[in-house]
Amino acid sequence: MGKPEDALVTLNLVPGSEVYGEKRISVENDGGEKVEYRVWNPFRSKLAAAILGGVDQIHMPPGSKVLYLGAASGTTVSHVSDVVGPEGLVYAVEFSHRSGRDLINVAKKRTNIIPIIEDARHPHKYRMLVGIVDTIFADVAQPDQARIVAINAHHFLKNGGHFVISIKASCIDSTAQPEAVFASEVKKLQADKLKPQEQITLEPYERDHAVVVGVYRPPPKQQAQ
């Protein structure tokens, strides 16, 4: 201890409280007011791993609305809620009741999270809760992941909105080469007007995972005059 270490941090929306036992760093400003940062562990969160892996954009600026599929216990969701801030919104969809309970507990303290305990395969079941969103993040580790993302994008994603998907190769086809699996998933996305822009692997943090970032129904390119 005491030796310098690097860490990704997010500004804590609820100073003084942690979500999953992560480290906190408190800073006192000149005015005497305290702000707090929470450490975001890339080994526990695929989004953090993607950021540290050097992804160009996660398309979640302050004040944006994010549909988060596969929220689990809400560890990453809490960081996304930090990032989008008090003016943003995170719709967190999780099917499992067990981890959904933890998710609801996280949402109790963070007012910009809307927890939805529902199957992401059936977006019509929660369509009355979710408005048009700017970005979809999906970490659902299901064989029909591309279809789930596409159907949610058709329901809720605005034209020119973005998607960020984490793909676990072994969940889709455990026998094929990971690269081949990623390529076939990207093909499926393209068929549903989800145009991929960037793909990185989460190599030091996760094995055989890739994150694909792209745009949904981008506006047609301006013709050169």
Added chain:
Amino acid sequence: MNFVIDTTGDQGTATKSLLPNLSNTSIPQANNSIIYNSKAPKKLPTFNSLAQNDFTFTNKKVNEILKKSTVLAPGFEQLHTVPQYEVSEKRLQKQRRREREKTKGKKWYGLPATEMTEEIKHDLEVLQMRSVLDPKRFYKKNDLKVLPKYFQIGKVVDSPLDYYNNRLTRKERKKTLVDELLADVEFNKYNKRKYKEIIEERQKTHYKAWRQAKKLKKKNK
């Protein structure tokens, strides 16, 4: 301060209603109203106090109006020139830019440009050269070649969940990173030894020859 006299009303009637008070010298009745009420009878008991009252009253009124003025601020007489009433667009832009540069902006939730003191500068420099601090620890290369402008320095909040040897004891805690390193005996020993080695190697050969050798070594790699 609240006035007994109404400020908008007729002067004559107002002073008339006050006069009995003054002649009776019953000061405690209006003790917390205004200054001249308690002072005037003492200083000029027989003088025509009406004119005096009038003067101080208008003075107060003028002062009140002057308070609202942005140009005639206190100390206006001592200014070299009259300040411009309208600030030029260029200067406003400059002001706005200076204000903007104080923080990283809204997208970073106002991350401030912390003032660079000598201590903070040393700490940041140590962070930049951290790869040489410990031979058994490896870091990614720095993303910045210069010292950062927008940053904050905070303290890790101790968690009761941590094992006790996972944090520093109170004695080991120092104010800055440099102080902490200097208090580390192992670190000092290692650094002193390395420093000596380098100096000795330099003294073996002429400085310029040593530099040449180093260059060749790099080339061969």
